[in-house]
Amino acid sequence: MSGLPGGFTRERGLHLLREMLRIREFEDRCAELYGAGHIRGFLHLCDGEEAIAVGVMQVLGPDDALVSTYREHGHALARGIAMGPLLAELYGKRAGCSGGRGGSMHVFDAATRFYGGNAIVGGGLPLAVGLGLAEKLRGTRNVSACFFGEGAVAEGEFHESMNLAALWRLPVLFICENNLYAMGTALARSESQTDIRSKAAAYDVRAAAVDGMDVLAVEQAARDAVEHARAGRGPVLLEMRTYRLRAHSMFDAQLYRDKAEVEEWRKRGPLTTLTARLKSAGLLTEDDFQALLREADAEVAAAVEFATAADWEPVADLARHVYAEAVTA
Amino acid sequence: MTAPARITYREATKQGIREALLADPRVFLMGEDVGKYGGCFAVSKGLLDEFGEERIRDTPLSESAFVGAGIGAALGGLRPVVEVMTVNFSLLALDQIVNTAATLCHMSGGQFPVPVVIRMATGAGRQLAAQHSHSLEAWYASVPGLRVVEPATIDDARGMLRAALASPDPVIVFEPISLYNMEGDLTAAAENVQLEGARVHRAGSSVTLVTYGASLWRCVAAAEVLARDGIDAEIVDLRSLRPLDDATVLDSVRKTRRVVIVDEGWRTCSLAAEIGQRIVEQGFYDLDAPIARVCTEEVPIPYPKHLEDAALPGPERIVSTVRRLLGHAD
């Protein structure tokens, strides 16, 4: 993965790096804000998995639909949800992208067709099947994509959804972020067949395993998959091989893995490797990198200001949004 | 007599599991992250090292399969303790619990009782939002064939599992998430915990507060506030949600003649509704005032603290409800 494809431009490289840096800087700040008590509940960071969010989003169009999990800040930012409303959501403020009701695990945004961080493992997959069904029945060329961890592959919903999507030839991208651990459970302790990609064969679903630490590999695999789905040829399973460099959530003491293993993977972190590749190809200087970092940090600082200044929802509105307020057509 | 030990609810629960594993080789614990991770709420931390992987069994994320496997293992002569991380995730196993565990004994004409224990955390209070915070005890408590308990005290947390394992029937044990860190005295009473029966947690004469789970401590806080105004609340901790102990509740109502039911479930079709109706059916003429309920507002639990607090049946709402019932101005 060391070389860059022919025709690869500096502009493209800076763009991909910027997108991943925004995610990393945002989440590192979130960890601090969690420590300071501004963010509460569960907070799941995607350190190490940024390339998947960024690579996939490069090929999805604005009308495609997305479903994510509780580990969705990267997906949300890469999809184009503004950082201010995203952070305000993590604070529980009214200006949050979900009105403050959901918090970190439940990011929603109608404008970008982001149908939520779903915190029930596997819960988002049937939803993506339904969104794909809607596109097919409405006769569009849009696709739906869902992200989930390899832990979700053990749930019945994964298998039921794969079968249904294949049976009905729906334009659904199943994007498995295989980070090797489901909380403290290593893949080999939870799957009899650890080759996630191979599960697709049972449902006659097209599948590929991808180096999820390489944003260019992710982008290419996603492009092929989206083309396949848009052409009406049915769903695709992409197994993105990656690693969670931080704890499962802020409550996790990580008793189940060695520090050395984490450090080994950290060397392969998608930001580290892309930075090195761009530098060695002469497309990026240290000054460029520092400038990108400053840019990302400025965006994060503005988001913190936005979230801090935002109001709390009045208690009088507690029971709002249990039912729809507007009649939909 | 030795002084009572001060331990957490979490530790008490763990001691109960440990004792069960030591006492009976047929007992094993299984669930997501109970082993290497030490339990999602750290209840089973250390047990893997002590008992090994056969008896502290990590499962994949497959609630329906491993709960069902627990039911099958119980049929096969073992005494499984199945842990589902929270009641919210137990909905993926609802079919196995309701359609299989609860029915086999009856459908088989009594040939196949199902002595499985299914533990799960429940409730709100930690800003975990609408997919991690609900109290769905009433759903399970409505099903014949299940026994449903909810230890709210350190002694019950310590002793309830032993009682549950002694039962030949499927027992659902709810553990309130917000109580795991609670500290309290472990007393000799933990040695003799019964599966059934409510308990008067605080004796009083002015009003009866009927409650269970984490709301027990909301009632205790409310009773302290009320006591300053000379209102002496009696608190009944239901402990068992199926079967319900009508007699203890009615005895208390006969004494105080006023009742407020405090329930972390949603009001509609709640345990509070069931208890209120039983009081009406069996003790209507003992009442001096309408029965009141303090329940969770009918909203999925919101994430921000001020809204979560407002949704829950907190001490302030209990106090003002009691005052209104007794004709005191707020």
Ligand SMILES: Cc1ncc(C[n+]2csc(CCOP(=O)(O)OP(=O)(O)O)c2C)c(N)n1
């Ligand atoms: C149905 C269900 N069971 C259990 C949980 C608790 N839980 C939350 S995340 C998680 C691990 C999921 O691992 P994986 O799917 O691999 O995703 P990752 O967290 O690694 O991104 C568990 C067990 C849950 N949220 N939903």
